Amino acid sequence: MKLSIGSMGGTISMTPIDSGNGVVPKLGAKDFIASLPDVGIELHAESLFALPSGHLRFEMLLKALAWAKKQVKDGACGVILTQGTDTLEESAFLLDLFWDREEPLILMGAMRDAQAIGADGIRNLYASIVCAKSPNSRSRGVMVVMNDTIHSPRWVRKSHSLAVDTFCSDGKTYGFIAEGKVEYFCPPLRRMVLETPPAMKKVFLWEQTLDGDVSVLEWVKQTQDGLVIKGFGAGHISLEACKLIDSVIEKIPVIICTRTTDGPTAYETYGYEGAEIDLIKRGALMGGHLSGRKARLLLSAVLGAGGDMRIVQDYLDILVY
Template sequence: MNLPKLAIASLGGTVSMQARAVGEGVVPTVSGATLLASIPELRTQAHVTVETLGMLPSASLDFAFLLSVLCWANYQVEQGAVGVVITQGTDTLEESATFFDLLWEHDEPLVLTGAMRSATQAGADGPGNLLDACRVGLAQDSRRRGVQVVMNGQIHSAQAVRKTDSMALQAFSSPIVGPTGLLREGSVYYLRSRSQRHVLPVPHQTAQKVALLQASLSADTLLLDNILTLGYDGLVIASFGAGHLSETWTASIDAIAKKIPVIIATRCGSGSTARSTYGFKGGEMDLVRRGALMAGFVCPRKARILLWLLLGCERQDDVSRYLKENVQFQ
């Protein structure tokens, strides 16, 4: 039988974790091949290649490593894979998905998944999530949709998905828009049509630094006032409400925005920044006048990734356009 080619990479995370001894915490130990062995039915659906690219908790992933994973994934498509699946930890899954989506230029789907329960825990969800992700990777309707996250029977676009619970099985959601699709009885069902995507070139610079600060009640400005002297090339602020800062933080924005891009995103778990509603000092209208950019629906973490990539390919002047056009709900 001439089966389609599917490539799987394991980076580590809870899906690959187990305890070495009773009473010890779980750590990454399970290889990609062992994960694949837990879903033998996949062998009848595709010719599968699997590689273990890392054994890391996802908090320890970084941009340089993700760029190497991207190179691996590109090569798999060049070798004829109709889809690529990556397993990793869920702590940074939404950020990795956004990173890859901004750089993924292929029609073939790139699908990320993980697990909320370790490999040896009762009711481990890793094998089911991996099988679902592979089904999405093989589905014809997954083409030209960019990068997607598959967890707990749901398909989420990379740009909309958030981890919204620290430990529950239903840890991922897409605020406001909901999932892109569902898996039911082994079949893939999409709830929305494809949308246009805007892909960035792979950055030729990787030494740029982008800070992410969060506004909070009565916060001092020590870190904010030293952003430039610390050598940062960009700044994202997780602001109050619809894009608001205190008067003390606002006073620091003028000088910073003259030197580096400053993006104001909302720290709320859902919703967007405003543009023309609040006129007080520190309101979004005031911050825009001072040179800051409003992130809209883009969350602070994803805004930081976008800015890092744009700086890396020297397109920082396009930040505002990409916030409006490229990072949108799929």
């Protein structure tokens, strides 16, 4: 039995260039496992990329997905991908859309570089190994392991720019690792695995702001394949945006999410122009509990695989029981 670890860069891989010039990605997967104690399982390590996570692209993540699936085919009982935390929640959500194996795929990283006092990278990697090799982690899809806590990709978010305990799931934490054991707080969540597209489509994420400029919508409908709006409150847009939104919906799919960090969009509460009842009548889709960032990824994947919007609604429906 073995686990496979693929490194993609991020703070966990970073060390100083020289004094005063900051840290950059330099370490790889084999460096990480050399720092681990005995974990009771064979480890296979490969370096896939060496980038800060803001430099990752869709095609790179799809290559990492293919690599992870090959590891399982070759006998791995689980796979761990290390990357930067800046886009960790997005990478995890995207990969979870396409992960069709029973074996767990864990994403993790670090908030402190490898030479910092109290560096958390190896600790997080050790916890990820404990999680990945647990039989109870099977059939749970992709998970994020940080700070001894297990998160589902659909709920996890980075809540603080620098704190070690930055990742949270707003009351929907999946599990915890204590005394070398995995403790899950609920059975495996309902999942929906999508067809992996040959390429992701361009979907623009736009946040509504007080008296904000709406002229970007003209550009969006000419250049993008889809639009996700982080709306006010329960999923609302300004009166000025209402003047342009119909012409956008005529050309591309539009999903309305909330710009708040917790809670769903409404469906049948507010009746004024630009509120959810009005937007649904215009042809927009309400994003429910899904954040704008993740709705963008979902829509991009669905459009890349043919554009059946019923798949988007089916996915949104599995988020709640």
